[in-house]
Amino acid sequence: MSLVVMPGKNDPKLLLYLKLPGEIAKEDGFSRNVTSIGHWGTGNLELTLRSDEDWLRAKDLILQSYEAS
Secondary structure, three states: OOEEEOOOOOOOOEEEEEOOOHHHOOOOOOEEEOOOOOOOOOOOEEEEEOOHHHHHHHHHHHHHHHHHO
């Protein structure tokens, strides 16, 4: 995992930037390809976590990123 960002109070969420191919981003509001845009961190895949369910979906991707580094 490259970076965790906790932005504003109006929309509480965690942003995770993972070193994984951004092309695997498939879920609007959860994952996003940030390869070609300016962003915090060094990863290509941004995950937005707002709930426990999002955390459960992110666990496999976090593990993949960890094992790849």
